[in-house]
């Protein structure tokens with residue numbers, strides 16, 4: 466049973482269809498990325514899923530049940546910039562949150578340690594960097610030990626170090642077994658933290674898949690040797706090749722799943738050939754993403 470399932474989930478504002486018949490299933494343990502340019506409907510989707518917005522069509526279920534206060538309690542989220550009291554410390558702020566959420570104060574130490582703020586717990590919130598503020602927000606969302614964590618553009622506005630820390634933290638939280646949904650307009654963010662993703666464009670889902678597959682599908686190996694002709698003949702006997710072309714001075718092989726540079730190197734070595742060039746290339750998600758947008762005919766809009 467998926468953690469989240471939506472059926473034709475739709476949100477229309479007067480003129481805009483912010484989300485158009487979204488069908489989606491998110492399984493337990495996924496770090497699910499919602500990737501799309503600004504205005505593509507990411508925040509709207511999260512608002513619907515958190516019951517902050519009412520759908521104009523379709524439905525969704527969390528944990529196989531219709532949305533309820535009970536299911537909502539199993540979801541931790543940071544949607545807008547969360548409000549903390551500037552003159553209060555991290556610990557004091559989380560005590561307030563724990564009281565509001567009716568969760569045990571004993572969780573405070575655990576979440577502060579997890580987000581790396583334990584040492585700074587007694588400093589006032591206003592002395593924190595933006596990255597630390599964001600980490601406190603994540604700590605706050607984790608206080609009730611939710612099954613699902615939802616983050617909307619978690620690294621917006623942060624400096625490179627802050628971005629690195631937050632992404633690392635998301636991976637660490639994922640490793641504790643939580644299901645995470647991350648909305649982002651940044652491709653490399655999705656690439657770095659997510660296991661699965663969908664692409665939204667103008668409220669429509671254009672693509673959904675695993676990050677590994679989107680990367681792995683387009684793996685190519687380039688190989689060259691002194692005697693290109695002999696190399697070509699040997700490569701003709703190589704197994705696990707989906708496609709091979711000769712261009713720009715080397716053979717470019719599109720392997721099926723098994724074949725890697727190690728096997729290829731050994732294959733040539735066994736035939737007394739030394740490769741002068743042997744490189745594996747992964748088309749990154751960016752090219753895939755652009756292709757997805759191009760295929761949908763919306764790339765120039």
Ligand SMILES: Nc1ncnc2c1ncn2[C@@H]1O[C@H](COP(=O)(O)OP(=O)(O)O)[C@@H](O)[C@H]1O
Pocket residue numbers: 478479481482483501502503504505506507508509510
């Ligand atoms: N309250 C609102 N009233 C009217 N239009 C809205 C409202 N909120 C969002 N929209 C529109 O819905 C679309 C999706 O917005 P949003 O979900 O915020 O996108 P994203 O989070 O991907 O940037 C945009 O065209 C936006 O202008």
Ligand SMILES: [Mg+2]
Pocket residue numbers: 507508509617618
């Ligand atoms: Mg948004």
